[in-house]
Amino acid sequence: MQSPHQILGPSRRSLLLGAGATALTAAAASTASASTAAASTTSAAAGGVGPADVAVPSPDTLPLTGGSEFPIGLFWPPHPYASTAERFAEIKHAGFDFVISGNYAGDGNIFQYQLGLARDAGLQMLISDDIQIRNMSRWFSISDTTTDFLSVTPAEASALYIRARDAYGPYSSLAGFNFYDEPGAGWFATLAKALAISRELAPQLLPYINLLPSDDPSYYRNFVDVVKPSLISFDRYPLLAAGQEDANYFHNWAIVRDAALHGDIPSWVYIQTLAYNNHREPTAAELLWQINISLAYGAKGIQYFTYWTPEAARGEGFGPALITVDGKRTPRYDAAKQINTTWLHQVGRELKPLxxxxxxxxxxxxxxxxxxxxxxxxxxxxxxxxxxxxxxxxxxxxxxxxxxxxxxxxxxxxxxxxxxxxxxxxxxxxxxxxxxxxxxxxxxxxxxxxxxxxxxxxxxxxxxx
The missing domain is CATH 2.60.40.1180 (Golgi alpha-mannosidase II)
Structure with missing residues (x-):
């Protein structure tokens, strides 16, 4: 099955990279030279901290994975022009706890503005920063060999991370960073180094990675063993056109459950909120069904794909999600609010520690x-x-x-x-x-x-x- 993340991912990343190239975070730019100097004093920058050299924090100590509240998040939030106090309050009112940045929010000033809105609304954010974070985890590999093609050294990766940490860290709403959406197994070694740097320089932040849908157990098991993540998140959208279900949905969940138990880490999943090519528009019962099946398979976090509707120009025939392209609530917003506030938060508190x-x-x-x-x-x-x-x-x-x-x-x-x-x-x-x-x-x-x-x-x- 082709995931909409695979469709949205490359174009989203290209857009964010282009936006960031012309509008580097003001706060990060103003501290860039100081951050680089600071990085050189850390053991990561000095030469080569490896994944095995840095302790992996317990998920119980991190934002979202820790605490008693069951985390409910969303992908594709309001775009920058629709990012207002009212819109972020609307998200909170529907029972969401965190937002994964996106929907053309590629500039660091926008991230800081949204972090302020999230803080005031009582939400947390995972920031998808293509200039600092993705340059150390997605666009370039991390290598001690300076001649490696398209690579950064551990010192350079640390400097990039410090710039992001210092730009966004003052906001209490910062839960962590989105390092990579749907990596192939070939990126696991670099992601292990990136997460080690994150844990050394900001152990209080959640390093987030979302994985591809897959029927290959080794993909998820190797991710756990090599990257040593704080959680395992994946997306697979089971509601196909003409009333069909993805025949391997349960198989994928069983594999992810096994990998999460193997690593003793939480498992998160995305649920489908909208129609797109060969996938149907979910009913309120189908939203609830995806959530409860996931809970039965051990999910410790639920994420909605998507919240705001991707516009038609992105392709893939996306239908209305919880909020339409022009900002109107759909019946799925009301359904999600009902589920989140009267069932998922309550039952999630019971299941999260189990x-x-x-x-x-x-x-x-x-x-x-x-x-x-x-x-x-x-x-x-x-x-x-x-x-x-x-x-x-x-x-x-x-x-x-x-x-x-x-x-x-x-x-x-x-x-x-x-x-x-x-x-x-x-x-x-x-x-x-x-x-x-x-x-x-x-x-x-x-x-x-x-x-x-x-x-x-x-x-x-x-x-x-």
Whole structure:
């Protein structure tokens, strides 16, 4: 499948590079010589800090991946002329927590202006800076061999990073930098060096990379092993034209889940909000379905692609997203607001600190590619009824025998009813999560009746005896 990031990516990068070449960040330019001098005093600039030389911060200590709040973000925000306090408040009002810069925001002055708007609205930003950050992670490789074609030295890469850090770091809304959108595996070595530099010079910032959709497990596993990222993010848009689904959507999710568990890092995903070539416009239920399927597969962050609608001149036949090209809200804005503020933030707080233990498909024949069928466990003795996707989660406290079970409707067009059998020999309590009250409502230990609207899910806590 061809991702819209692959379409938007090159043209977006070309545009940002062109804009940045004629309008270098004023703040960065004014400190460039001082930054270069400062870089020479760091161990990174002095010669060659390697990825193994810098400690990898725990995701728990970083913006967005840390803390109790489940991160909800967006790609393709309001363009510079539409970047106003009202527009950023509109984003916050819809339950979003962070913004990934883009939509022709290529100039550093614009980034600083948007960071101010984000700060005032209570949002955080990941900045896609093509002049400093991308020059050390995307446009050039990092090499100690100065004769390497299209490369920068570690000292030069450090100087570039310092310029970006010093230009945007004073804004409390800066969560981190977007280093690369959809790298091929050939870039992993340079990204490992770039992230090591970031961690040495600004360990408090999140280094963000989003990966390609892929059915190759080695792509994601090597990313985790080589780059040592703070999270693993990917995009795959499953809602195809004529009512079809991407046949390998679950397969891709299973691979990413495995890689995230291997690295003990959070997994994030993009969800599809709009129609484009060979992809349909999602319904409100299909937005919810993508989110709940992702939660069942262990997602610790959700990102919307896109928020603002890319204009027709970009190609690919993009339809309206949450906000139209001319700034009008679509029904998907209201749907996203409803999902984010009444369900995703609440259930996300419950799931974020937990570890994905298993994900299975119950009552579905044939199974989708990559899916695992349900088999009874010592806690859940059976699942009958309609098709559901069931994620089971455990506490990080190994001494705890409690389990959390997210039951998601496999269908985004029909209601599902299922019965979750509970083994009363091992389960001492059952609670059904009520998001409006942010608490679990106890029921007797026994079968749990589940009725799910299209795309919906419910969370059950099974307390061990």
């Amino acid at each position: 570890v994905s233990e298993s994900v299975v498909h119950a009552n579905e024949t044939p199974l989708p590619n990559g899916a695992v069928g349900f088999t009874p466990t010592n806690l859940v003795s059976g699942i009958s009824g309609n098709s559901v996707v069931v994620g089971t989660f455990r506490s990080r406290d190994a001494a705890s025998g409690d389990r959390w079970v997210l039951v998601a409707n496999r269908s985004h067009s029909a209601r599902a009813r299922a019965v979750v059998g509970v083994d009363d020999q091992t389960v001492g309590s059952v609670g059904v999560f009520q998001p409006a009250k942010q608490k679990y409502v106890s029921q007797r230990v026994g079968p749990v009746q589940v009725s799910l609207a299209p795309g919906a899910a419910t969370l059950i806590k099974l307390g061990a005896k």
